[in-house]
Structures are given as C-alpha cells and as structure tokens.
Amino acid sequence: MFYRRSGIxxxxxxxxRQLWPLRxxxxxxGLAVALLVAAPLLVDRLYLVAYLLPWIIWSxxxxxxxxxxxxxxxxxxxxxxxxxxxxxxxxxxxxxGVPFELAMLAGGLMSALVGIVFGAAAxxxxxxxLAMATLAMQxxxxxxxxxVPAISGGTQATISVPPVRFLGVPIEGDIATYxxxxxxCAVITSFMLNVARTSFGRALAAVREKDYxxxxxxxxxxxxxxxxxxxxxxxxxxxxxxxxxxxxxxVSPDQFHLDLSVQIVAMVIVGGLGSVLGSFFGAALVxxxxxxxxxxxxxxxxxxxxxxxxDLRSHLPLMLYGALIxxxxxxxxxxxxxxWDNARNYFLVWPFRHAGR
Amino acid sequence: xxxDRRAFMAGSAAAATLGFGSAAAADDxxxxxxxxxxxxxxxxxxxxxxxxxxxDYITLVNERGxxxxxxxxxxxxxxxxDIPRAIxxxxxxxxEGAVLIDPLSTPVARALVPRVLEDRINMITAxxxxxxxADGSAFPYVMPLSPNxxxxxxxxxxxxxxxxxxxxxxxxxxxxxxxPFGREPLPIFQALAQKLGYEFQAFPYTPPGNDQAAxxxxxxxxxxxxxxxxxxxxxxxxxxxxxxxNGLPMDRMSSxxxxxxxxxxxxxxxxxxxxxxxxxxxxxxxxxVIQDILKEVAAKGxxxxxxxxxxxxxxxxxxxxxxxxxxxxxxxFAKAPNGPVSGPWLNEGLTSITDFSAExxxxxxxxxxxxxxxGGKGRIVRWDGSxxxxxxxxxxxxxxxxxxxxxxxxxxxxxxxx
Numbered sequence: 001m002f003y004r005r006s007g008i009x010x011x012x013x014x015x016x017r018q019l020w021p022l023r024x025x026x027x028x029x030g031l032a033v034a035l036l037v038a039a040p041l042l043v044d045r046l047y048l049v050a051y052l053l054p055w056i057i058w059s060x061x062x063x064x065x066x067x068x069x070x071x072x073x074x075x076x077x078x079x080x081x082x083x084x085x086x087x088x089x090x091x092x093x094x095x096x097g098v099p100f101e102l103a104m105l106a107g108g109l110m111s112a113l114v115g116i117v118f119g120a121a122a123x124x125x126x127x128x129x130l131a132m133a134t135l136a137m138q139x140x141x142x143x144x145x146x147x148v149p150a151i152s153g154g155t156q157a158t159i160s161v162p163p164v165r166f167l168g169v170p171i172e173g174d175i176a177t178y179x180x181x182x183x184x185c186a187v188i189t190s191f192m193l194n195v196a197r198t199s200f201g202r203a204l205a206a207v208r209e210k211d212y213x214x215x216x217x218x219x220x221x222x223x224x225x226x227x228x229x230x231x232x233x234x235x236x237x238x239x240x241x242x243x244x245x246x247x248x249x250x251v252s253p254d255q256f257h258l259d260l261s262v263q264i265v266a267m268v269i270v271g272g273l274g275s276v277l278g279s280f281f282g283a284a285l286v287x288x289x290x291x292x293x294x295x296x297x298x299x300x301x302x303x304x305x306x307x308x309x310x311d312l313r314s315h316l317p318l319m320l321y322g323a324l325i326x327x328x329x330x331x332x333x334x335x336x337x338x339x340w341d342n343a344r345n346y347f348l349v350w351p352f353r354h355a356g357r
Numbered sequence: 358x359x360x361d362r363r364a365f366m367a368g369s370a371a372a373a374t375l376g377f378g379s380a381a382a383a384d385d386x387x388x389x390x391x392x393x394x395x396x397x398x399x400x401x402x403x404x405x406x407x408x409x410x411x412x413d414y415i416t417l418v419n420e421r422g423x424x425x426x427x428x429x430x431x432x433x434x435x436x437x438x439d440i441p442r443a444i445x446x447x448x449x450x451x452x453e454g455a456v457l458i459d460p461l462s463t464p465v466a467r468a469l470v471p472r473v474l475e476d477r478i479n480m481i482t483a484x485x486x487x488x489x490x491a492d493g494s495a496f497p498y499v500m501p502l503s504p505n506x507x508x509x510x511x512x513x514x515x516x517x518x519x520x521x522x523x524x525x526x527x528x529x530x531x532x533x534x535x536x537p538f539g540r541e542p543l544p545i546f547q548a549l550a551q552k553l554g555y556e557f558q559a560f561p562y563t564p565p566g567n568d569q570a571a572x573x574x575x576x577x578x579x580x581x582x583x584x585x586x587x588x589x590x591x592x593x594x595x596x597x598x599x600x601x602x603n604g605l606p607m608d609r610m611s612s613x614x615x616x617x618x619x620x621x622x623x624x625x626x627x628x629x630x631x632x633x634x635x636x637x638x639x640x641x642x643x644x645x646v647i648q649d650i651l652k653e654v655a656a657k658g659x660x661x662x663x664x665x666x667x668x669x670x671x672x673x674x675x676x677x678x679x680x681x682x683x684x685x686x687x688x689x690f691a692k693a694p695n696g697p698v699s700g701p702w703l704n705e706g707l708t709s710i711t712d713f714s715a716e717x718x719x720x721x722x723x724x725x726x727x728x729x730x731x732g733g734k735g736r737i738v739r740w741d742g743s744x745x746x747x748x749x750x751x752x753x754x755x756x757x758x759x760x761x762x763x764x765x766x767x768x769x770x771x772x773x774x775x
Binding site for chain 2 (some may be wrong): 054317
C-alpha cells in the first residue's frame, strides 16, 4: 500500500544511506515540517504559545540529553543545571551589550565547559554513581546561582530578558519567537539525525554498549565520553538560552531546579532512548498529559454537573498521568518511539501480519 | 490483565482529543477571574484554604446579585507550580477573557510578570511574587495588595521595639529558609539593626527545611533576645518543634504571615503557647463577613470546601483577597459604569481602593497607582494555645526603609528588559 518498499532500488551508496529511504517517510517528514511552519496560520494563538512553543523547546532539550543518555549511555540528572548555565550566561551577556547570536553560542560554550568539568569527574564512575555525581552538579549549580547576587540578580532573583535581535530580526511577539525556536530545534534535530551515521556517533554507540569492549576495538573511551558530555551540554546551554528568550522572558533560579532535570530525563525515557522522534513524543506526553487531563476533568465535571472537591479535582489528573506513564511503559518498555515503529512495521507488510525473513 | 494495547492506545488518544477542546461559553454579564494555583506541589499548605475563602466570598457576592448586575466567575485550575502549565492556564484564561489572574505562587508570578505587563491583565500577587511590585509605576498590572515581606519584617521589629522600649544592645536573630524568599527580608533587618542599634544574626537552613536540627542549638548558643523564623509549610512546624526542643522562649519568637492553626497543631498546641506572628487579616469566625459566609453560603450548602476550615488564618486571607478584588470591581464600575470590562478597566478600580476594610476583617487599605501594597498595615498576634490573639492594633512601621528597598529594585527592573 502506501508504505511501499517494492520498486525502491538503490544504485548508489549515497541513496542507500539517506535518512529516509522510503518515499512515504519523506512525505510524512515533509508534511510534519510543513504543518509546523504553517502552524501560526493554522492554529489558535493559545495553542501556538502554550503548546507548540514549549513543546519545541522541551523537545530540543530532550534531544540534547538523548545524545548523552541514548547515544553514549551516560545518565545525567543535572540537565536543568546545564540549561541554567546557558540561560544565565546568555542573559548576562545580552545585558552587557553582546549580540544575541554570540551570547547564545557563549551560553552553549559555558555550559559545555562546566559540563565537562563535571563530566570528567563523572567519568570515573558509572551508572547509579554517575547519576549521583550529576545530581551533585544540579545542586552545586543551583546553590551557586542563587547565592551569588551578581548571577541571580539580587534579592528578587529575577532578571528580565532584554529585547534581542537575531540576524537583524527582533525575537519578540508570538510568531518570531516560535520560528526562532523552531529553527534552533531544526538544527539540533538534523544534527541528532545525522550524528548516528558519523564516526563520532558510532564511537558513542560502542561506548554505550560496553565501554571496555569499545576500548579494545580502538576507541578512546575517555575522549568520547568527554565529547559526549561536551556536545550534549552545548546543546543544553543553547536550548537554555532559547528557553528564556523565547518562552520565559525572565530568568530566575527556580526555573531550573531538579524538577526540570527529572522532567527531561522522563521525556527521554518515555519517548525512547536514542530515538529522535521519541524525544518529540516524550516531550509532548510529559508536558501536556497533565494539562490535558486537567482540562478533561474540568470539562467532564462541568459538563455533567458533578461537584467534586478541589483536592480530588486537582489530584485526579496527576493520578491519571501517573497511570498513563506506567501504562505506556508496560505496553512498550522501549518508549513511545517504539510504538510508532510498531505501527510503521505493521503498515510496511500490510496486508500480511509478518514480513517473511 | 485484559487491557490490550489497542484499547489502551485508543483510550489515551480519545482523552487527548477531548482534553484539547474545552471552550467556555461566552456571556456578556460576567467578569472572569482566572485562578490557576498550586493545589498539588509546594504551596499545598495554603492553597486549599486560601482558594476556599476566596471562592466562598465571591459566591457570597454573586448570591447577593453580583456587582452592578455582573456575576463574577472564577476559573480554578491546578498549575502544580510548573511554569509551562501555569503559562498554558494563563493563556487559556486570557483567551476566555479573564481580566484578573491570581497564581498564588512566587515562581509562577515571576514568570508571568512580563506577560501580564504586555497583555494588561491584573495579576494578584498577595503574600507572594516580587516585593518590589508594590511600586505601581514600574509594575502597573502586578498587584500585591497586601503587606509585602519587607513590611512584615519592619512591623515585627517595631513590635519588638515597642515591647522592650529600646532595642539597643539587644540581639535579634533570623532563622530562615535558604531560598530567595527566605533571604528577602535580610536587607530590612540589617538596615534596622543599624538604625535601632540591635545586634543581628541570620541562620539559614537548607530547603525544604524538614531538618533543622543543626541550626537551633546554634540559635540557643547565640542567646537571642528575639527570634524571627521565616519559612513556609514544613519549615515552620520543624522550626517550632526544634525551638521547643531547645527550650527557647516561645513568647519571644515571631513568624511572618505564614503560620496557621494547623501548623500549631503539628508542633504542639500547648508547647508553642506564646508564639507571635504577623497577621494581615483577622482570624476566626467573628468578623462580620465570615458570619455572612457561614449564614448565606455554607449553610445553604454552597461552600467551596469543608465547613470546618472556615475561619482559619489562610481561609480568612483568601476572603480578604476576594473582598479586595470585588472592591476593585465595584470601584471600577463607579469610575466607568459602562465598562467595557477589560484589564485596564479593572486596573483603574484596583488602584483606587480607598479605606476598604471588608467590614472589619482587615485594616483599612488604600491603593493608588503608585502604591500597590495598599498601605502595608498589619498587626502582631500571639498564640494562646487555641487561637491567635491580637497584641496590637492595625499599624505599620518603617515604611521609609521598605519603600527605599522597593524603589531600589523597581528602578533596576525599569532599567532591565530594555
């Protein structure tokens, strides 16, 4: 049917190695991109600023963490702190008069620098111990930010982001911020899609599977683990500055606490470790499931005229959300991306149930 | 387990589509207040009672026919102190035409400041948010309308001065949670130490404050004349229990506004006899408006929560803020009877409230375009083992220092973001 593989014959290596060899996949990607670009015309302002924009930013962050967790197999519980470093560096530089283009990159570099300092310490430990080490990073960064008035901005601990321009275009209002975030997300997404095909990505995959086996086949694990921390933290820093410039418009320490880190780890795991598409699915689920359940219960109780106490009214969505996460992980432990993949596989061989091997 | 994959997926998808499309019916004789609050995460110690008081008061007003024939509709939702959720709720309420928003959360209020200033929607930041928002010239649409933390610190110290006649050579310590909220009053305590000549020492404890065992022996060793403890929720009850354990004098300890009857129950009603706190709205069921709510709302089964909570500190603070909002609407109608109902229209009302005391529930407050704090009056009350008993009249103190601090930060805010 539409997911047709027959008739696709590759005559050159480049064709065989392309990201989406199936025509239908290319159509789907094209459709998704077209919908995202046309979104400001298609959807109500509410959905643009309160759903699509945060979704794109959080997905970008999840992609950055996915490089480290899914790509290199290193857990990181301090990604919120990484983003905070980028955000604060960027805002302070912009306030000092540095152009936003440079400030954003500087934010990324600063995150990457601090990231590998902790990454290097973390290299001596693995798995759960690495989780603890990165958790320590979260707390140390939190502490430094909120205890240095020069960083946090004094008693009120809130700094407003000045109006910024990117390549001459002011990043303000609903449309410009959306497209800017979308553009950054597109760059990160294409990096993530391609990184798995590079020697860097393959080296990371080897490290992820077994680091001393990787060492034996000639991969400098020390270097590649550090590089993974560097690249992932760089992305985190850039996304942090996009987050404050496009979405929050002011920066304060409590925006980057452990909650944010855990949220992004959840997105990566629920979405699917190492999957680009999964990061988008995971971000959508973690960000919007509580909101949607909340609205749903509001609509249902109002529509049916049921009076429930405000305690139950506000906790019920969270219970459903928890059940949903458990449900998805029971149905498919490999994440939402795997569910998508299952559906795709079904259509690939339709009308048969299995492909002959 | 018989729930199969397909049913689970289909159910989730159906829930998603239903949850997205919730639109409210438009009605032209209503004024919408959006109240996204944290019912489930950090502010749970206050939200339920505060929101109940607010809603009960607004029900009372609506039962009596509303204001000028307009009914006030409150949209309540949970934002769980999570900024994306709060922004979603804010944008949705904005689309539905809300002219006022009350997030009751400092991080959320901070994050919403740029948006409300741009959209010209009134944001209530009672006992939360930025203290410098009292300066209406810098924050035209941010409305604390309640004594901020700097004022509370100023009033508490002035009460100590009234008790001891002179604070020279005395020692005042501040035991506070080590967050921006806990560090906020420090400049006032320090400035007053210079002015009044007391010795000041601060003891920060790590958030969330459920373990303060290391701090309180140090406090005892410092031999303070007066102790101020500054936290919220679990930090407060832990502070009280530790103070009791260390044998500190209860009648020389004061809290900010965040201390409630249920905190006292947790820490021990009798053991904590004598503790002081700052109060912004009278507690208990005696005030006339609370009596009215009991008769006209709760007795008819229209209350927003358990009747037993009526008259608690936080409930009455909710009633106080509900009353101030409604008074703002009344004044707005007096100024422009034909509306149209909008953010700027309500702002005119909220910034022109004169000598409003909600029939004795709270000190008379007057707000202006410059002063969004409303005068900063409060009183000191003492726990007698079953309730908080007023020790002073409604008064304010040290407002010169407070306003110097407000201007310092609001000037900075005006300069930033440019």
